[in-house]
Amino acid sequence: MKNFNITAEPINNQDVIDSVVHHNAGAISVFIGTVREMTGEKQTKFLHYEAYVPMAEKQLEKIGIEIQEKWPNAITAITHRIGTLQISDIAVAIAVSTPHRHDAFQASRYAIERIKEIVPIWKKEHYIDGEEWIGNQQGTKSYPAGHPEEGVER
Amino acid sequence: MMINILLFANLAQQAKSERVSIEVKSPLTVEEVRNLLQNEVGKLSGIENALVAVNEEYVDLTDQVNVGDTVAFIPPVSGG
Numbered sequence: 001m002k003n004f005n006i007t008a009e010p011i012n013n014q015d016v017i018d019s020v021v022h023h024n025a026g027a028i029s030v031f032i033g034t035v036r037e038m039t040g041e042k043q044t045k046f047l048h049y050e051a052y053v054p055m056a057e058k059q060l061e062k063i064g065i066e067i068q069e070k071w072p073n074a075i076t077a078i079t080h081r082i083g084t085l086q087i088s089d090i091a092v093a094i095a096v097s098t099p100h101r102h103d104a105f106q107a108s109r110y111a112i113e114r115i116k117e118i119v120p121i122w123k124k125e126h127y128i129d130g131e132e133w134i135g136n137q138q139g140t141k142s143y144p145a146g147h148p149e150e151g152v153e154r
Numbered sequence: 155m156m157i158n159i160l161l162f163a164n165l166a167q168q169a170k171s172e173r174v175s176i177e178v179k180s181p182l183t184v185e186e187v188r189n190l191l192q193n194e195v196g197k198l199s200g201i202e203n204a205l206v207a208v209n210e211e212y213v214d215l216t217d218q219v220n221v222g223d224t225v226a227f228i229p230p231v232s233g234g
Contacts, residue, residue, distance in 0.1 A: 135203075
């Protein structure tokens with residue numbers, strides 16, 4: 001398995017972890033992003049993720065390179081799922097192995113924050129009472145224009 | 155001679171298409187492509203907030219697009 005993947009299949013966390021096992025690693029930090037039901041008052045029914053797949057995989061690789069530059073000897077693997085996901089499904093799994101634990105914790109955090117900045121993947125929330133494409137979670141800026149009518153997909 | 159344009163998320167939804175090809179006679183800037191695209195499919199709300207990638211690499215609005223390139227408009231991302 002490649003270290004950086006966009007997949008339409010359910011994610012197997014162990015595959016991602018296995019990709020970073022190394023005899024000089026003393027730590028593997030794993031981050032798993034899952035589908036949340038309640039965001040404030042909003043109730044999610046399910047999510048849809050879309051990606052510009054070839055570029056998204058390249059950008060994930062870039063994150064791996066950035067991590068290696070910041071934390072020498074770190075090995076990174078990231079798999080992000082696309083398509084329709086249900087509540088509690090795994091959207092993304094990140095594993096980083098490093099010689100010492102401190103770097104592994106920092107690097108796995110760095111990876112998820114960078115995904116939210118530079119990787120062309122989009123999430124569409126399907127709420128109980130409507131749907132919207134979510135953009136820029138740093139500013140939680142979404143784009144009401146171009147949405148279908150509220151409650152189209154009941 | 156064509157350039158290929160890829161649209162995603164709310165931009166694709168508005169354009170009712172994920173792929174648009176436009177005929178060009180000579181190299182042009184990313185910004186010119188953005189204008190030509192909207193002449194073709196209509197005004198795309200939010201496209202000014204989209205990043206642009208040419209052949210899968212992020213570029214600036216002033217960068218040049220050549221015939222045969224693939225130009226992707228990348229709305230604010232929301233992976234993870």
